[in-house]
Amino acid sequence: MAWKTLDDLDLAGKVVLTRVDINVPVENGRVTDPTRIEKIVPTVKDILAKGGKPVLLAHFGRPKGQVLADLSLAPLVPALSHALGVNVHFAEDCIGTVAKKAVAALPDGEVLLLENTRFHAGEEKNDAELAASMGALGSVYVNDAFSAAHRAHSSTEGLAQVLPSAAGRLMAAELKALEAALGEPVRPLAAVVGGAKVSTKLDLLSNLIEKVDHLIIGGGMANTFLVAQGIEVGSSLAERDMADTAREILEKAKSTGCAIHLPVDVVVAREFKANAENETVSADACPADAMILDAGPKTVEEIARVFTASRTLIWNGPLGAFEITPFDMATNAAAAKAAELTEAGSLTSVAGGGDTVAALNKSGAAQRFTYISTAGGAFLEWMEGKTLPGVAALQS
Structure with missing residues:
Protein backbone atom coordinates (compact mmCIF):
# COMPACT_ATOMS: atom_id res chain seq x y z
CA MET A 1 0.00 0.00 0.00
CA ALA A 2 1.16 3.51 -0.75
CA TRP A 3 -0.05 6.53 1.17
CA LYS A 4 1.46 9.83 2.24
CA THR A 5 2.38 10.54 5.85
CA LEU A 6 3.10 13.74 7.76
CA ASP A 7 6.69 13.49 6.53
CA ASP A 8 5.52 14.06 2.94
CA LEU A 9 3.68 17.33 3.61
CA ASP A 10 4.77 20.92 4.16
CA LEU A 11 2.55 22.02 7.04
CA ALA A 12 4.17 25.33 7.99
CA GLY A 13 1.51 27.97 8.52
CA LYS A 14 -1.25 25.67 7.28
CA VAL A 15 -4.52 24.72 8.93
CA VAL A 16 -4.45 20.93 9.17
CA LEU A 17 -7.87 19.29 9.44
CA THR A 18 -7.11 16.19 11.48
CA ARG A 19 -9.65 13.38 11.76
CA VAL A 20 -9.18 11.61 15.08
CA ASP A 21 -11.05 8.99 17.08
CA ILE A 22 -11.58 10.33 20.59
CA ASN A 23 -14.85 8.48 21.18
CA VAL A 24 -13.93 7.96 24.84
CA PRO A 25 -16.08 7.07 27.87
CA VAL A 26 -17.36 10.09 29.78
CA GLU A 27 -19.09 10.07 33.17
CA ASN A 28 -20.43 13.18 34.91
CA GLY A 29 -18.69 15.37 32.35
CA ARG A 30 -15.26 13.80 32.87
CA VAL A 31 -13.26 11.43 30.66
CA THR A 32 -12.83 8.14 32.53
CA ASP A 33 -10.47 6.42 30.08
CA PRO A 34 -8.21 8.73 28.02
CA THR A 35 -6.51 5.92 26.04
CA ARG A 36 -7.82 7.03 22.65
CA ILE A 37 -6.88 10.64 23.40
CA GLU A 38 -3.35 9.57 24.32
CA LYS A 39 -3.05 7.68 21.01
CA ILE A 40 -3.46 10.86 18.93
CA VAL A 41 -0.79 12.84 20.79
CA PRO A 42 2.14 11.95 18.45
CA THR A 43 0.22 13.14 15.38
CA VAL A 44 -0.96 16.42 16.89
CA LYS A 45 2.46 17.20 18.37
CA ASP A 46 4.18 16.49 15.05
CA ILE A 47 1.77 18.80 13.23
CA LEU A 48 2.59 21.52 15.76
CA ALA A 49 6.32 20.84 15.43
CA LYS A 50 6.06 21.27 11.65
CA GLY A 51 4.39 24.66 12.11
CA GLY A 52 0.88 23.50 11.33
CA LYS A 53 -2.34 24.42 13.09
CA PRO A 54 -4.18 21.24 14.13
CA VAL A 55 -7.97 21.46 13.86
CA LEU A 56 -9.51 18.25 15.16
CA LEU A 57 -12.55 16.57 13.63
CA ALA A 58 -14.19 13.72 15.52
CA HIS A 59 -17.46 11.92 16.10
CA PHE A 60 -18.92 11.05 19.48
CA GLY A 61 -21.66 8.50 20.03
CA ARG A 62 -24.58 8.12 17.63
CA PRO A 63 -26.59 11.36 17.55
CA LYS A 64 -27.95 10.48 14.06
CA GLY A 65 -27.77 14.03 12.73
CA GLN A 66 -29.27 15.66 15.82
CA VAL A 67 -27.56 18.16 18.11
CA LEU A 68 -27.60 16.42 21.50
CA ALA A 69 -26.01 18.17 24.47
CA ASP A 70 -24.93 14.91 26.10
CA LEU A 71 -22.97 13.96 22.96
CA SER A 72 -21.04 17.21 22.66
CA LEU A 73 -17.27 16.97 22.43
CA ALA A 74 -16.86 19.99 24.74
CA PRO A 75 -16.24 17.88 27.90
CA LEU A 76 -13.17 16.36 26.20
CA VAL A 77 -11.28 19.67 26.06
CA PRO A 78 -9.64 19.40 29.53
CA ALA A 79 -8.43 15.84 28.85
CA LEU A 80 -7.09 16.88 25.43
CA SER A 81 -5.28 19.90 26.90
CA HIS A 82 -3.72 17.71 29.58
CA ALA A 83 -2.57 15.04 27.13
CA LEU A 84 -1.21 17.50 24.56
CA GLY A 85 0.29 19.98 27.01
CA VAL A 86 -1.14 22.96 25.07
CA ASN A 87 -4.29 25.06 25.08
CA VAL A 88 -7.18 23.39 23.27
CA HIS A 89 -9.98 25.64 22.03
CA PHE A 90 -13.50 24.51 21.13
CA ALA A 91 -15.94 25.50 18.39
CA GLU A 92 -19.63 24.65 18.67
CA ASP A 93 -19.87 23.45 15.06
CA CYS A 94 -17.59 21.72 12.56
CA ILE A 95 -18.64 23.91 9.60
CA GLY A 96 -19.95 27.39 8.90
CA THR A 97 -19.32 30.80 10.46
CA VAL A 98 -18.75 29.53 14.01
CA ALA A 99 -16.05 27.11 12.86
CA LYS A 100 -14.44 29.63 10.47
CA LYS A 101 -14.13 32.26 13.20
CA ALA A 102 -12.60 29.74 15.59
CA VAL A 103 -10.06 28.62 12.99
CA ALA A 104 -9.13 32.23 12.17
CA ALA A 105 -8.63 33.00 15.87
CA LEU A 106 -6.49 29.93 16.61
CA PRO A 107 -3.06 31.03 17.93
CA ASP A 108 0.12 29.36 16.71
CA GLY A 109 1.13 26.39 18.84
CA GLU A 110 -2.41 25.68 20.03
CA VAL A 111 -5.17 23.28 18.99
CA LEU A 112 -8.83 23.62 18.01
CA LEU A 113 -11.46 20.93 18.54
CA LEU A 114 -14.59 21.17 16.38
CA GLU A 115 -17.98 19.92 17.51
CA ASN A 116 -19.23 16.37 16.83
CA THR A 117 -19.27 15.71 13.08
CA ARG A 118 -22.29 13.42 13.49
CA PHE A 119 -24.45 16.35 14.59
CA HIS A 120 -24.83 16.78 10.81
CA ALA A 121 -27.02 14.18 9.09
CA GLY A 122 -24.80 14.36 6.00
CA GLU A 123 -21.78 12.98 7.86
CA GLU A 124 -22.83 9.33 7.81
CA LYS A 125 -24.17 9.73 4.25
CA ASN A 126 -20.73 10.91 3.05
CA ASP A 127 -22.41 14.08 1.79
CA ALA A 128 -20.08 15.87 -0.64
CA GLU A 129 -21.44 19.29 0.30
CA LEU A 130 -20.68 18.68 3.98
CA ALA A 131 -17.18 17.47 3.10
CA ALA A 132 -16.63 20.61 1.04
CA SER A 133 -17.81 22.79 3.94
CA MET A 134 -15.36 21.06 6.27
CA GLY A 135 -12.61 21.31 3.65
CA ALA A 136 -13.12 25.06 3.37
CA LEU A 137 -11.73 25.41 6.90
CA GLY A 138 -8.23 24.14 6.11
CA SER A 139 -5.66 23.44 3.43
CA VAL A 140 -4.48 19.92 4.37
CA TYR A 141 -6.32 16.80 5.60
CA VAL A 142 -4.76 14.21 7.90
CA ASN A 143 -6.65 11.05 8.83
CA ASP A 144 -5.51 9.51 12.12
CA ALA A 145 -8.68 7.51 12.79
CA PHE A 146 -8.16 3.98 11.50
CA SER A 147 -10.96 2.82 13.80
CA ALA A 148 -13.41 4.86 11.69
CA ALA A 149 -11.78 4.00 8.35
CA HIS A 150 -14.32 1.29 7.53
CA ARG A 151 -17.01 3.97 7.28
CA ALA A 152 -17.35 6.10 4.14
CA HIS A 153 -18.31 9.31 5.95
CA SER A 154 -17.75 12.95 5.01
CA SER A 155 -14.96 13.35 7.57
CA THR A 156 -13.25 10.02 6.82
CA GLU A 157 -13.56 9.56 3.06
CA GLY A 158 -15.13 12.69 1.63
CA LEU A 159 -12.51 15.11 2.93
CA ALA A 160 -9.70 13.13 1.30
CA GLN A 161 -11.34 13.96 -2.04
CA VAL A 162 -11.33 17.67 -1.22
CA LEU A 163 -7.87 18.37 0.21
CA PRO A 164 -4.30 17.04 -0.12
CA SER A 165 -4.29 14.18 2.38
CA ALA A 166 -2.02 11.97 4.45
CA ALA A 167 -2.10 9.37 7.18
CA GLY A 168 -1.41 10.49 10.75
CA ARG A 169 1.11 8.67 12.94
CA LEU A 170 -1.47 6.32 14.49
CA MET A 171 -3.06 5.52 11.14
CA ALA A 172 0.34 4.92 9.52
CA ALA A 173 1.46 2.66 12.39
CA GLU A 174 -1.76 0.67 12.15
CA LEU A 175 -1.48 0.24 8.37
CA LYS A 176 2.17 -0.76 8.64
CA ALA A 177 1.37 -3.39 11.28
CA LEU A 178 -1.58 -4.78 9.33
CA GLU A 179 0.37 -4.90 6.10
CA ALA A 180 3.11 -6.84 7.87
CA ALA A 181 0.55 -9.25 9.33
CA LEU A 182 -1.66 -10.04 6.34
CA GLY A 183 -0.46 -8.06 3.33
CA GLU A 184 3.08 -9.40 2.99
Missing part, protein backbone atom coordinates in the same frame (compact mmCIF):
# COMPACT_ATOMS: atom_id res chain seq x y z
CA PRO A 185 3.64 -11.53 6.10
CA VAL A 186 6.71 -13.53 6.97
CA ARG A 187 5.52 -17.16 6.94
CA PRO A 188 4.40 -19.43 8.45
CA LEU A 189 1.38 -17.24 9.26
CA ALA A 190 -1.01 -18.28 12.04
CA ALA A 191 -4.34 -16.78 13.06
CA VAL A 192 -6.37 -17.17 16.23
CA VAL A 193 -10.11 -16.61 15.82
CA GLY A 194 -12.28 -16.93 18.90
CA GLY A 195 -15.58 -15.64 20.14
CA ALA A 196 -19.11 -16.88 20.50
CA LYS A 197 -20.57 -17.37 17.06
CA VAL A 198 -19.44 -18.68 13.68
CA SER A 199 -22.27 -16.73 12.03
CA THR A 200 -20.70 -13.39 12.94
CA LYS A 201 -17.31 -14.33 11.52
CA LEU A 202 -18.09 -16.18 8.29
CA ASP A 203 -16.41 -13.57 6.08
CA LEU A 204 -13.40 -13.57 8.37
CA LEU A 205 -12.98 -17.34 8.33
CA SER A 206 -13.50 -17.54 4.57
CA ASN A 207 -10.81 -14.93 3.96
CA LEU A 208 -8.30 -16.34 6.44
CA ILE A 209 -8.34 -19.93 5.20
CA GLU A 210 -7.13 -18.61 1.86
CA LYS A 211 -4.29 -16.61 3.41
CA VAL A 212 -2.98 -18.26 6.58
CA ASP A 213 -1.03 -21.45 7.15
CA HIS A 214 -2.60 -22.23 10.53
CA LEU A 215 -6.06 -21.26 11.81
CA ILE A 216 -6.72 -21.79 15.52
CA ILE A 217 -10.44 -21.68 16.36
CA GLY A 218 -11.53 -21.16 19.96
CA GLY A 219 -14.38 -19.97 22.13
CA GLY A 220 -17.99 -20.86 21.45
CA MET A 221 -17.15 -20.96 17.73
CA ALA A 222 -15.05 -24.07 18.28
CA ASN A 223 -18.07 -25.89 19.73
CA THR A 224 -19.94 -25.41 16.46
CA PHE A 225 -17.04 -26.98 14.58
CA LEU A 226 -17.00 -29.90 17.03
CA VAL A 227 -20.73 -30.42 16.45
CA ALA A 228 -20.06 -30.34 12.69
CA GLN A 229 -17.74 -33.31 13.20
CA GLY A 230 -20.40 -35.28 15.04
CA ILE A 231 -19.07 -34.53 18.52
CA GLU A 232 -21.59 -33.90 21.31
CA VAL A 233 -20.95 -30.74 23.35
CA GLY A 234 -23.59 -31.09 26.08
CA SER A 235 -25.24 -27.77 27.01
CA SER A 236 -22.42 -25.69 25.49
CA LEU A 237 -23.02 -22.62 23.39
CA ALA A 238 -23.09 -23.88 19.78
CA GLU A 239 -24.83 -22.87 16.55
CA ARG A 240 -26.08 -26.26 15.47
CA ASP A 241 -27.77 -24.76 12.42
CA MET A 242 -24.30 -23.65 11.23
CA ALA A 243 -22.88 -27.20 11.19
CA ASP A 244 -23.08 -27.50 7.40
CA THR A 245 -21.30 -24.17 7.01
CA ALA A 246 -18.60 -25.28 9.44
CA ARG A 247 -18.08 -28.47 7.44
CA GLU A 248 -17.77 -26.41 4.25
CA ILE A 249 -15.08 -24.27 5.89
CA LEU A 250 -13.18 -27.38 7.01
CA GLU A 251 -13.30 -28.81 3.48
CA LYS A 252 -12.25 -25.55 1.87
CA ALA A 253 -9.31 -25.31 4.27
CA LYS A 254 -8.04 -28.68 3.00
CA SER A 255 -7.97 -27.35 -0.56
CA THR A 256 -6.14 -24.15 0.41
CA GLY A 257 -3.56 -25.92 2.57
CA CYS A 258 -4.67 -24.19 5.75
CA ALA A 259 -4.36 -26.37 8.86
CA ILE A 260 -7.32 -25.82 11.17
CA HIS A 261 -6.70 -26.42 14.87
CA LEU A 262 -9.66 -27.17 17.15
CA PRO A 263 -9.60 -28.03 20.87
CA VAL A 264 -8.42 -31.55 21.70
CA ASP A 265 -9.37 -31.17 25.35
CA VAL A 266 -11.78 -28.79 27.08
CA VAL A 267 -12.65 -27.42 30.49
CA VAL A 268 -16.31 -28.04 31.37
CA ALA A 269 -18.63 -26.91 34.16
CA ARG A 270 -22.30 -27.13 35.06
CA GLU A 271 -22.60 -23.41 35.87
CA PHE A 272 -21.47 -20.29 34.06
CA LYS A 273 -19.95 -18.45 36.98
CA ALA A 274 -16.55 -17.60 38.40
CA ASN A 275 -14.77 -20.49 40.11
CA ALA A 276 -17.55 -22.93 39.24
CA GLU A 277 -16.66 -26.55 39.89
CA ASN A 278 -15.03 -27.82 36.71
CA GLU A 279 -13.10 -30.64 35.09
CA THR A 280 -10.93 -31.15 32.05
CA VAL A 281 -12.04 -33.81 29.56
CA SER A 282 -11.26 -34.87 26.02
CA ALA A 283 -13.01 -32.64 23.44
CA ASP A 284 -15.23 -35.58 22.50
CA ALA A 285 -16.23 -36.41 26.08
CA CYS A 286 -18.23 -33.41 27.28
CA PRO A 287 -20.92 -34.66 29.72
CA ALA A 288 -24.49 -34.11 28.55
CA ASP A 289 -25.26 -31.81 31.50
CA ALA A 290 -22.07 -29.73 31.23
CA MET A 291 -20.91 -26.82 29.08
CA ILE A 292 -17.49 -26.16 27.52
CA LEU A 293 -16.10 -22.91 28.93
CA ASP A 294 -12.41 -23.07 27.94
CA ALA A 295 -9.81 -24.99 25.99
CA GLY A 296 -7.75 -27.48 28.00
CA PRO A 297 -3.99 -27.71 28.70
CA LYS A 298 -3.27 -30.14 25.84
CA THR A 299 -4.90 -27.69 23.43
CA VAL A 300 -2.78 -24.88 24.84
CA GLU A 301 0.32 -27.01 24.30
CA GLU A 302 -0.70 -27.53 20.66
CA ILE A 303 -1.31 -23.79 20.22
CA ALA A 304 2.13 -23.08 21.72
CA ARG A 305 3.71 -25.45 19.18
CA VAL A 306 1.94 -23.65 16.33
CA PHE A 307 3.06 -20.25 17.64
CA THR A 308 6.66 -21.48 18.00
CA ALA A 309 6.69 -22.76 14.42
CA SER A 310 5.14 -19.54 13.06
CA ARG A 311 6.71 -16.20 12.25
CA THR A 312 3.57 -14.05 12.10
CA LEU A 313 0.41 -14.17 14.23
CA ILE A 314 -2.95 -12.42 13.90
CA TRP A 315 -5.36 -12.72 16.83
CA ASN A 316 -9.07 -11.90 17.04
CA GLY A 317 -11.21 -13.28 19.84
CA PRO A 318 -10.62 -15.17 23.12
CA LEU A 319 -10.23 -18.94 23.46
CA GLY A 320 -12.75 -19.32 26.28
CA ALA A 321 -14.94 -17.45 28.76
CA PHE A 322 -12.04 -15.14 29.61
CA GLU A 323 -14.19 -12.82 31.73
CA ILE A 324 -14.40 -15.34 34.59
CA THR A 325 -11.76 -17.43 36.34
CA PRO A 326 -10.60 -20.09 35.86
CA PHE A 327 -11.96 -20.12 32.31
CA ASP A 328 -9.42 -17.53 31.22
CA MET A 329 -6.59 -20.08 31.48
CA ALA A 330 -6.23 -20.94 27.79
CA THR A 331 -6.41 -17.33 26.61
CA ASN A 332 -3.90 -16.20 29.24
CA ALA A 333 -1.45 -19.04 28.59
CA ALA A 334 -1.58 -18.70 24.80
CA ALA A 335 -1.20 -14.91 25.06
CA ALA A 336 1.81 -15.31 27.34
CA LYS A 337 3.43 -17.67 24.82
CA ALA A 338 2.82 -15.27 21.94
CA ALA A 339 4.26 -12.42 24.00
CA GLU A 340 7.32 -14.49 24.94
CA LEU A 341 8.04 -15.34 21.29
CA THR A 342 7.47 -11.72 20.27
CA GLU A 343 9.95 -10.47 22.85
CA ALA A 344 12.45 -13.09 21.64
CA GLY A 345 12.16 -11.62 18.14
CA SER A 346 10.86 -14.80 16.48
CA LEU A 347 7.21 -13.75 16.08
CA THR A 348 5.38 -10.67 14.79
CA SER A 349 2.10 -10.54 16.72
CA VAL A 350 -0.85 -8.33 15.81
CA ALA A 351 -4.17 -8.45 17.64
CA GLY A 352 -7.39 -6.47 17.58
CA GLY A 353 -11.10 -6.35 18.32
CA GLY A 354 -12.92 -5.31 21.48
CA ASP A 355 -13.01 -8.62 23.37
CA THR A 356 -9.50 -9.42 22.15
CA VAL A 357 -8.00 -6.24 23.55
CA ALA A 358 -9.85 -6.76 26.84
CA ALA A 359 -8.70 -10.38 27.07
CA LEU A 360 -5.05 -9.61 26.26
CA ASN A 361 -5.01 -6.68 28.66
CA LYS A 362 -6.47 -8.94 31.37
CA SER A 363 -3.78 -11.54 30.64
CA GLY A 364 -1.05 -8.93 31.08
CA ALA A 365 0.44 -9.83 27.68
CA ALA A 366 -0.93 -6.99 25.54
CA GLN A 367 2.03 -4.65 26.04
CA ARG A 368 4.40 -7.34 24.79
CA PHE A 369 2.65 -7.91 21.45
CA THR A 370 4.06 -6.25 18.35
CA TYR A 371 0.87 -4.28 17.81
CA ILE A 372 -2.55 -4.11 19.44
CA SER A 373 -5.28 -2.47 17.38
CA THR A 374 -8.05 -0.73 19.30
CA ALA A 375 -10.09 -0.45 16.08
CA GLY A 376 -12.88 -2.99 16.49
CA GLY A 377 -14.99 -2.88 13.33
CA ALA A 378 -12.22 -1.60 11.08
CA PHE A 379 -9.79 -4.28 12.26
CA LEU A 380 -12.37 -7.01 11.68
CA GLU A 381 -13.26 -5.77 8.20
CA TRP A 382 -9.57 -5.56 7.32
CA MET A 383 -9.14 -9.19 8.46
CA GLU A 384 -12.13 -10.08 6.29
CA GLY A 385 -10.26 -8.72 3.28
CA LYS A 386 -12.63 -5.81 2.73
CA THR A 387 -11.60 -2.43 1.33
CA LEU A 388 -11.70 0.27 3.99
CA PRO A 389 -12.99 3.52 2.40
CA GLY A 390 -10.97 5.78 4.71
CA VAL A 391 -7.75 3.98 3.78
CA ALA A 392 -8.55 3.69 0.06
CA ALA A 393 -9.17 7.45 -0.07
CA LEU A 394 -5.66 8.12 1.24
CA GLN A 395 -4.19 5.85 -1.43
CA SER A 396 -6.00 7.68 -4.21
